[in-house]
Amino acid sequence: MKFERSETGFILSHKDQIVLQHSHSSPILFVGTGNATYDMYRGNFDIKDYVNERIALRCFTIKGDGQAVRIEFHYEGELQITLCAEETPEGRLKIGFHDAKESLNRVWIRLDASKDEKIYGCGEQLTYFNLRGHNFPLWTSEPGVGRNKASYITWQADVKDRAGGDYYNTNYPQPTFVSSDRYFVHLQTTAYADFDFRHSDFHELQCWAIPDYLLFDCEQSFPALVHNIYGLFGTQPEMPDWVHDGVILGIQGGTETTLEKLHKAKAAGIKVAGAWCQDWQGIKITSFGKRLQWDWQWNPDLYPELDSKIHALKREGIRFLGYINPYVLEDFPLYQEAASKGYLATRQDGSKYVVDFGEFYCGVVDFTNPAACEWYKGVIKTNMIDFGLDGWMADFGEYLPTDCTLANGKSAEIEHNDWPRRWAKINHEAIEEAGKTDDILFFMRAGYTGIQRYCHTLWAGDQCVNWNIDDGMPSVINGALSSGLLGNGIHHSDIGGYTTLHGMKRDRELFMRWAEMAAFTPMMRTHEGNRPADNHQFDTDTETLCHLARMTRIFTHLKPYIKAAVKENALTGMPVQRPLFMHYEGDALSYEIMYEYLFGRDLLVAPVYEQGARQRKLYLPPDQWIHIWSGEHYQGGWVEVEAPIGKPAVFYRASSADTVLFAKIQDAAEDLL
Amino acid sequence: MKFERSETGFILSHKDQIVLQHSHSSPILFVGTGNATYDMYRGNFDIKDYVNERIALRCFTIKGDGQAVRIEFHYEGELQITLCAEETPEGRLKIGFHDAKESLNRVWIRLDASKDEKIYGCGEQLTYFNLRGHNFPLWTSEPGVGRNKASYITWQADVKDRAGGDYYNTNYPQPTFVSSDRYFVHLQTTAYADFDFRHSDFHELQCWAIPDYLLFDCEQSFPALVHNIYGLFGTQPEMPDWVHDGVILGIQGGTETTLEKLHKAKAAGIKVAGAWCQDWQGIKITSFGKRLQWDWQWNPDLYPELDSKIHALKREGIRFLGYINPYVLEDFPLYQEAASKGYLATRQDGSKYVVDFGEFYCGVVDFTNPAACEWYKGVIKTNMIDFGLDGWMADFGEYLPTDCTLANGKSAEIEHNDWPRRWAKINHEAIEEAGKTDDILFFMRAGYTGIQRYCHTLWAGDQCVNWNIDDGMPSVINGALSSGLLGNGIHHSDIGGYTTLHGMKRDRELFMRWAEMAAFTPMMRTHEGNRPADNHQFDTDTETLCHLARMTRIFTHLKPYIKAAVKENALTGMPVQRPLFMHYEGDALSYEIMYEYLFGRDLLVAPVYEQGARQRKLYLPPDQWIHIWSGEHYQGGWVEVEAPIGKPAVFYRASSADTVLFAKIQDAAEDLL
Known part of the structure; x- marks a missing residue:
């Protein structure tokens, strides 16, 4: 770290890279106040901010103490905020935000940028890989359907369901980016943030709270840089070995259907590692399509004898995977238990708070309450692990409403982005406590800072069953590469996509092309989509069965190579899919x-x-x-x-x-x- | 005017109405800097602002001198801006903005508001009549096609032509509003402004330059209030008497077609006051539809013998009306003359600047150059008035690009909003200098502060040929009422609407309903629309001819009543159409x-x-x-x-x-x- 005074300001650099370049005419720090409104509709947020004040902080005083440099910023003779720059024991530059005036709730900080620099990361970004030229609001949410206001799908989704989204919407945002100049920046906060890469000589990071600190480091190479980042957010274990033995088939409809489809698949020569039955706990039909019964226990009506078949399948080399998410269906047993124990988020007055998930309502298990976490881990251990599930989709995590009240007393506005990490932690610990980390796999779409150490496999979320750049098959590649740079080395997607609405129907060609891509990712898994009958499926015809068989054989043939790459990720943070x-x-x-x-x-x-x-x-x-x-x-x-x-x-x-x-x-x- | 100190601020009121209520915790004035970008595409603007600073001015010093109160606002010990409040000779409260620090280019001022107050005006507003609950960017432009992001028409217009617009887009914005609490506020500026009526206890007026002043006045009644406003923006003469004698038929296609259609109309019993032939100077066909040859002189190929027929028609009681706008078609005679004389706006280096009007390009006659104004008035007098035209549509005025260079040396960004007024002035003076104010009528869609004294008849612009609330027939009523409150007492619209795109076609019912409405406005005029063949026309069938005949008979029957209302407007500013x-x-x-x-x-x-x-x-x-x-x-x-x-x-x-x-x-x- 190097701090130098300039004529009217200062220059802070680290390992010869300029980080902050402050002067009276180009101040690097702005503070202010704003009033935000968050309007959530089924995981889609309409967020507006009214900025009351945005003050450039030009005047500063330096208070160095050898190790750290304290930069006190004043305005109207009053201390507004102090930046405290120091090197961490790991050799990173850490800039803390301290002593902020209590009324402030907006910070904008400008980092030095070079004109031709390219920027990557910010979580899992689907539309752009290089983020330069755009701004990125960072708020975990539904990613949108179509994700482009010029698309007719998006327009329909917006008008009918407020669900169209835009280029920056993602299940997994993260206030961390990587530059082509071989440095990374991480802002430690869970508040709403917006990273603006539209300017030629600075990047402006906006945060709707005083952030804890900013971290900066640079390295001589990209492998060294991703290793550095990996060290920051946590290491990932290798995947269970069985994942490399074939495709995980997304099947719905009950025990008999599952067994039939597995038989058909094997007969066609498909290498099958698992059957993923998200409806293992029952289904409900809504106008959206097939939805699940969100009460996390085996449904013996839909899946008779699953308690024994699950073990028989395992002996055959086929794992059985299920589904869970962090919400409990209103008035069903788990909801009632959680409500009676005080484990659900509430209204401010302590009364009932349920979230609209689309023609049904759920309680939000309050993960800021340690007892609720233990209880939910117990649900996972008893109802899922002990029952014999070897994996599951740990869905959602993005829907924490900003107006609910939580046990830890913190604002839900601040907790919102942290929810995916809390949700991942519960899954991770349930598996760990069961001693099954090496054998059980869960995968998530939601994410935020810190997800890395708990969730070892991302999936790209709910793509449209089409070729769309913003929300179809190609978008998955950007998702894998951007999240991979931030310590998420293992990524995969629904083969064939998921969202089947507004006239979209998955055709054979799309399914086949998607399967081809999936054979060259760390994990293969199919999904029927939300309207299975509208979609081409792996077993719709012989050609498709045969195609999938070929792709799974390539995938299993590559097992030693993929395992080595997965191991490399576990050891060094080098993602399996790389730019x-x-x-x-x-x-x-x-x-x-x-x-x-x-x-x-x-x-x-x-x-x-x-x-x-x-x-x-x-x-x-x-x-x-x-x-x-x-x-x-x-x-x-x-x-x-x-x-x-x-x-x-x-x-x-x-x-x-x-x-x-x-x-x-x-x-x-x-x-x- | 009354000025009182409060504990940490002051209260400025006028005629017992609080205008400004300043305190340390609720400051009324914010200043700052911003960088705006204006991207114009065929009159549709994509405008973005990057606000660098927005500073609440809390500290102030009072310098009263008996008549006026000078409020000096400081920040960081430096004078930022002075508000100078005084009563004008007419008894209005005037708050001047003085001594602004040179670097500032953004001002936000908050006016006291009551919770249940309703707001009207802001020029010609088409979607909302009561503006409370919304913000209104004020920038003259194309109003958009569909004007609602939830409409499929708008989506198509946006995607195909960047032309969809939104609720606030209008040909005629004005930074003036009227409150249900019987006061008005006017901000004197031509810069981009945005009036925000979304807050319960204040209205926030934003301006992208230091405004000249703010005017405020209140009255005991609405008639007194509109009279007050009328006095401010200028009086309007009565309309020519012949306008009350029937409909002005929008006809295109040449002399023969015009005479045939007039004959057909009269035979059906339609009372006809005029034939409005916008293609009197020739046409061009583009993908948009029928467009005009923008070189303002009689086209004898399309209109043979018009030089004699125009007088014959007049003797029959039918006036002939034409069309002009403030642009000249590239490489045509008027363009060449203007270019050679230096009467066109240029690039910064003085080189040629033409504007894309949709498959053709035009020069912008530079109305900041007095010689260019005289020349263009000459074109109007010679080519139009002397030729025998008794009226015309003075179209456009909203397309001044922000990056052209003008003779008066002012920024086109600041001149943009003033262009409609300059354009109206030229038409007004040409007619006045010809001594024909009582007999010649022109009508405009574009407007801004000051248009009132020059343009005596607005038309509502280019509505869609449909029933749409935001951009079809109903929107015209809001346009008439909002503009009417600000001193524009005479309003009308294209019977049947104009914009015929994206599958829209005018049907008989719409034409008939629109004609019914028009019979109860100060003027009746039909338009064929941009794709005449797609639209139901006044002479498409006997029923329609008969219907229009009935409506024109009602209109002419009411002539004495309408004339009296028009006269009342001329005398007092009471609009003919009133809320x-x-x-x-x-x-x-x-x-x-x-x-x-x-x-x-x-x-x-x-x-x-x-x-x-x-x-x-x-x-x-x-x-x-x-x-x-x-x-x-x-x-x-x-x-x-x-x-x-x-x-x-x-x-x-x-x-x-x-x-x-x-x-x-x-x-x-x-x-x-």
């Missing part, structure tokens, strides 16, 4: 490429994400690459390859230690023929 | 009613504005009312009457001096049968 610049830092174009990724160190994957396309134009960073289907060698640069359905554009490095394995991908795919 | 509260101030409901109006003092008009409706539910303020069709008497309150096509819901006051005239409306309508 090209991770290993080609000197190549300018590698910072711009979207819809391609490195899968581990040695595979380059360019999914076909356009309907009807049978070729794929893609960029190869400078290296020796071999196309897995033709065996042709490439030197890097823009190329176009044939990519008929079943043969996604994938390349391996000629210098890889795994060339023998890669050369046999084609054989593995054809194994069953 | 119910104008004469029923004690009746709370009269402040809430939309889509009804008083036409003069004694007629109450409730147009049927819903497709398929054959009854009209409406509110009658407390009085004795007689339904013009049934003769039934009503006491006031909510009533529902039969309103089949041809019999709009209209009532007259039993105590009127004109009951004999009104009682014969029905006979007049049936006169031709």
Whole structure:
């Protein structure tokens, strides 16, 4: 850390990178007051802010004490806030926000930026990979349907359900970003934030509370940078071994249907690792489609004999996975128990508070109450783990309303973003306490700072069953790469997408292309979508069954390679799916490429994400690459390859230690023929 | 004016009405800096502001000098701005903004508000009549197509043409409003402004420059209040007498077509005052529809013999009207003349600047250059008045781009809003200099402060050919009433609407209902719309011809009554179309009613504005009312009457001096049968 006075201000830098550059004419800190309104409708938020004051803090006094530099900012002769800059024991620059005047509830801080810099991260971002040129409100919510105001799907979703969303809406925001200049910035806060990357010479971070601190560090390489970040947010264990043994099939409809579909899949040569039955606890039908009975226990009416079949399946090598989320269905047994014990969030006067989830209402289990957490962990342990589930979707986490009252006395406005982390922690600890961390898998869509150490597998949320850039298959790639840079090394998505509304129906081609992509991610899982009957499914026809069989065989063939990448993530925080610049830092174009990724160190994957396309134009960073289907060698640069359905554009490095394995991908795919 | 100190601030009131109530905890003045970007596409603006600072000015010093009170606001020990409050010779309260620190370019001032107060005005507002609960950006522009983000038409217009607009977009904004508490406020500025009426205890006026001053006055009655406002913005002459003699038919297609259509109209019994041929100077076809040749002179190819026919028609009692706007078509004669004389706005380096009007480009005649104004007046006098035109649409005025350079050296950002006034002035003076103010009529859609004294007839702009609340027939009523309160007493609209896009087509019912409404406005004029072939026209069938004949007969029957109302406007500023509260101030409901109006003092008009409706539910303020069709008497309150096509819901006051005239409306309508 280096602090220097300038004519009217100061320059704070760290490892030769300027962080803050303050002067009278370009102040770096603004404080003020605002009144925000949060209008939530089924997880979609209409958030408005009325900024009452925004004051540039120009005057400052320095109080250094050797280790730390205290910068006291004054305005009208009164101390407004103190920035305290120091190096942490790990060698990061930490800038604390202290002594803020009590009335202040808005902070804007400007960080030095370079004109050509690119920015990544901010959680799981779906529309943009490089975030420069846009601002990103950071608030966990439904990500929206369509996510682009110029799309007709979005317009319909907005008008009918207030649910269209926009480019920045995500289940998993995080006030942390990575720069192409090889530094990262993290703002420690759970308040609403908005990171603005539209300016040429500064990045402006806005926070609707006084943040705790800002962390900055830079490294000589991107692998070192992601390792640094990984150390910050927590390490991830390896995935259970069985996940690598095939696809997890999303099936609904009861024991008989599940067994039939599994039989059909295996007969077609599909490698099956698990059956994921989200309706294991029963269903309800709403206008949206098939919804679940949110009372987290086995439903023997829909799943007769599951208590014994679950073990029989496991003996056959097929794990059974279920579903849970942090809400309990009004008037059902778990709700009643929680309500009677005082484990639910309430209105300010202590009276009942339920949340509208779309034609049904639920109580919010209050995770700020340790006793409620223990109780919910007990539900997971007893009803799910002891019952025999080997995994589940831990859905939601984004719906904490800002006007409910919580046990810890904190504002729900401040707790809202932290809810996904609390929810992940409960799942993580329930599994850990059951001693099953190595064998049970849960996956989440919601996230925020700190999710990394508790949730080891993200899934990309509820994409549309289409090819849309903002909310269809391609958006998943941005989600994997952005979240991967922040310590979330394991990512996957619903094969075929989920949201089936406003005339959208999943067709065969989309399902097949999505399966091709999923074979080159750490985990394969299908989903029927919210309106299964409208969608092409894995077993709709023989061609699809056969296609999925081929893709699962590629996936299992790559098991040693994928396991090694997953292990590398566990050890170093290197994500399994990586942007090209991770290993080609000197190549300018590698910072711009979207819809391609490195899968581990040695595979380059360019999914076909356009309907009807049978070729794929893609960029190869400078290296020796071999196309897995033709065996042709490439030197890097823009190329176009044939990519008929079943043969996604994938390349391996000629210098890889795994060339023998890669050369046999084609054989593995054809194994069953 | 009364100025009192309070514990930490002051209270400024005028005629017992509190205007400013300043205290340390509730400051009334905020200043700051912002960077705005204006992105114009064919008259639609995408305007963004980045507010760098917004400082509450809490500290002040008073410097009274008997007449005026000078309030100096300080911040960080430095004078920021001085408010100078004084009473004008007319008895209004004037608050000047003086001595502003040079760097400031944003001002927010809060005016005292009462919780139940209603607000009207802000120019010609089309979606809302009572503006409370919303904010209103004030910037003259295209009003948008659909004007509601929840409408499919708007979505299409946005996606295809960036043209959808929103509730506040209008050709005629004005930073002036009227309160139900019987006061008005006017902010003297031409900069971008935004008036925010969303707060319960204050109205916040935002201005992107230091305004000149704020005017405030209150009166004991609404008639006194509109008279006060009328005195401020300028008086209007009476309309030419011939306007009252029938409909002005919007016709296109050349001399022969015009004569044929006029013949057909007269044969059907339609009272015709004029033929309005906007294509008198030629046409061009674009993807939008029929557009005009913007080179303002008679086109003898399309209108052969018009130079003689125009006089023949006049002898028959039919005036011929044309069209002009403030732009000249690139490379056509007027453009070349203007360019060679230096009469066009330029780029900063003096080079050519043309504006995209949709598949063609035009030069902007620089009205800040007195020589250019004289030249353009000359064009109007020579090419239009001397040629024999007795009126025209003076279209546009909203497209001054913010990045062009003007002769007076002022920023186009500041001149933009003033352009409609400058444009009106040119038309007004050309007519005045020709000595024809009593005989020639021009009408405009664009407006801003000061338009009142130059343009004597507004038209409501380009409504959609539908029933839409935000942009169809009903929106015209709000436009008439809001602009009428600010000194624009004469208003009318295109019978049948104009914008025919995105699948919209005008049907017979809409045309008929619109004609019914127009019979109870100061002027009747039809328009074929931008795609005439898609629209039902006045002569499409016999029923429509007959309907229009009836409506024009009602209109001409009412000539003495309408003329008296027009004269009253000229003398006192009392608008011809009036909100119910104008004469029923004690009746709370009269402040809430939309889509009804008083036409003069004694007629109450409730147009049927819903497709398929054959009854009209409406509110009658407390009085004795007689339904013009049934003769039934009503006491006031909510009533529902039969309103089949041809019999709009209209009532007259039993105590009127004109009951004999009104009682014969029905006979007049049936006169031709």
